[in-house]
Amino acid sequence: MDRTKFINTWTGLAAAALMTGTMVSCSVTQKAAVEKSTLSASGFLGPDYARLTPGAKDQASLRYINPSAQWTQYKKILIMPVSFWGNEATKIPLADQEMLSNFLYQALREQLGKKFQLADQPGPGVMVLQVALTDAEAATPVLRSVSMVIPQARALGTLKYLATGTYPFVGEAQAEAKLSDGATGQLLGEWVDKRVGGGSLKTAAQWQWGDAENAMNAWATMAAEKLSSWTSGAAPAA
Numbered sequence: 001m002d003r004t005k006f007i008n009t010w011t012g013l014a015a016a017a018l019m020t021g022t023m024v025s026c027s028v029t030q031k032a033a034v035e036k037s038t039l040s041a042s043g044f045l046g047p048d049y050a051r052l053t054p055g056a057k058d059q060a061s062l063r064y065i066n067p068s069a070q071w072t073q074y075k076k077i078l079i080m081p082v083s084f085w086g087n088e089a090t091k092i093p094l095a096d097q098e099m100l101s102n103f104l105y106q107a108l109r110e111q112l113g114k115k116f117q118l119a120d121q122p123g124p125g126v127m128v129l130q131v132a133l134t135d136a137e138a139a140t141p142v143l144r145s146v147s148m149v150i151p152q153a154r155a156l157g158t159l160k161y162l163a164t165g166t167y168p169f170v171g172e173a174q175a176e177a178k179l180s181d182g183a184t185g186q187l188l189g190e191w192v193d194k195r196v197g198g199g200s201l202k203t204a205a206q207w208q209w210g211d212a213e214n215a216m217n218a219w220a221t222m223a224a225e226k227l228s229s230w231t232s233g234a235a236p237a238a
Contacts, residue, residue, distance in 0.1 A: 029214040032172065032194040034061035039192065044085045044132040044176040048190055060193040065237050069188045071230040076119040076126045078182060079108050085132040085176070092136060096209070100136055103213055104175070107220035115228035119182070126182030127227070135174040135194075138208035171211030172196040175219060179227075189237070193219065 039049045052062040082105040084097040092100075108131065109118060119126045174194040180187050195218060197211030229235040 060191040062192040111220035111224040122182030173212040173215040
């Protein structure tokens with residue numbers, strides 16, 4: 001391909017990418033796929049990974065809902081402190097692990113506290129929520145900003161999004177959760193979800209853990225909305 005043809009082709013692709021990016025990539029955070037084969041039996045949910053199935057677009061990446069759960073009996077929730085379950089390959093400093101875990105714990109308390117009474121001990125009518133962060137990756141702050149703000153760089157970033165489903169230099173977070181009955185211990189549901197930075201210009205200048213924090217805020221908000229709709233009877237558990 002000669003130079004002129006190459007330039008014209010790239011320009012057309014870049015323009016299409018920018019137009020497509022404007023239409024489909026304005027989110028602050030976006031869901032990412034999680035393969036069951038990547039989950040170890042020594043992980044937070046252990047052997048329960050086998051029962052997880054892929055979730056729909058507005059659901060967790062992998063999930064299980066107990067079909068016999070009687071959701072409308074629950075008015076309270078006990079949120080256990082969030083832990084960090086990494087492996088030997090984890091490169092996140094301990095201080096950052098603790099900071100991220102505390103951030104998610106507070107986000108869950110804030111959002112779920114708007115819908116439920118926060119309990120301090122298990123009992124009848126109480127759901128017990130256990131959550132673990134299992135992975136996180138920091139964004140690359142300067143390169144992240146350049147890739148979002150400079151038009152040519154954003155065009156290339158959007159091309160990467162179209163090819164891979166993610167933008168360059170973004171951060172991410174992955175978590176697992178287990179919900180059970182506070183009186184009987186009956187399992188109500190389990191989830192594994194991963195989220196990465198989206199294409200919103202609002203996130204262009206955030207700090208390195210900004211994408212991870214946005215993912216955690218999204219989890220907390222979705223958990224509150226879904227559990228509230230299920231326990232109120234407004235929507236079936238799905």
